[in-house]
């Protein structure tokens with residue numbers, strides 16, 4: 001998979017305007033800045049960018065599109081002014097449909113393999129809260145810029161669920177092992193300021209525009225680096241985690257299906273959904 005992506009890494013001419021590359025789907029948009037050649041992938045699923053089957057499929061398709069059109073980099077962000085992504089749409093896991101839940105988890109695996117394994121430089125402009133699956137997306141990127149007063153982290157244990165190994169390795173590729181282990185066990189959500197202090201995010205910006213500009217600046221640091229050498233270096237550094245999921249995706253799916261169907265897990269998810277609804281009516 002990575003080999004064919006690498007074939008796309010040839011220099012290209014740049015123009016001066018920005019163009020909408022894809023509106024084929026309604027849940028993501030891809031806008032390429034023709035001056036920098038950088039693509040911005042925006043998640044757009046109100047109210048909270050909950051990662052359901054359709055959004056995951058659209059994100060995957062958009063990443064493939066960006067890989068295919070020789071963009072110089074990918075910036076992931078959200079159209080919601082206060083939420084990057086609320087993580088997995090809990091309705092996909094609560095009282096699930098047998099076929100759909102398989103497609104859902106497979107789509108999540110596809111997104112992670114494409115984003116974590118992307119041959120182009122990736123950055124996340126985290127313009128809002130980013131729990132669980134939202135944190136997975138952000139930490140799959142190479143660089144993170146976050147707006148103040150939001151939260152980010154893998155809070156799975158607080159929901160009574162267990163993050164799969166590949167969520168944990170992604171988290172661990174950003175945070176020191178000891179800190180990652182403690183945060184995962186605690187289900188800790190970090191404020192922007194805390195996330196910056198521990199290195200979970202690289203920079204703080206005061207607006208989405210500034211966050212995108214800082215992400216573009218990061219991607220710009222590769223301008224004078226040979227793209228093939230850069231991509232092969234990234235590929236080698238990330239190969240172990242990618243290979244592990246590629247080799248074990250069927251078992252990973254079966255584990256998820258078994259786990260999510262446990263009565264205790266279903267009960268926990270139901271209670272959590274109720275608590276989210278109650279919060280909304282307060």
Ligand SMILES: CCCCCCCCCC/C=C\CC(=O)SCCNC(=O)CCNC(=O)[C@H](O)C(C)(C)COP(=O)(O)OP(=O)(O)OC[C@H]1O[C@@H](n2cnc3c(N)ncnc32)[C@H](O)[C@@H]1OP(=O)(O)O
Nearest residue numbers: 050086087088089090129131132133162256259276277280
């Ligand atoms: C041994 C190995 C076995 C492996 C087994 C694997 C097991 C599964 C692993 C799963 C991995 C990942 C898990 C996840 O990603 S789960 C999702 C976790 N997300 C959260 O906990 C976030 C919950 N949401 C919030 O904290 C807040 O909503 C917010 C994002 C901070 C936004 O706050 P807000 O005040 O702006 O909005 P709010 O009123 O709360 O929400 C608006 C409506 O959206 C609904 N909603 C929010 N989040 C979700 C969600 N994740 N899924 C579905 N629906 C969500 C909320 O209920 C409101 O709805 P309504 O308007 O009241 O109808």
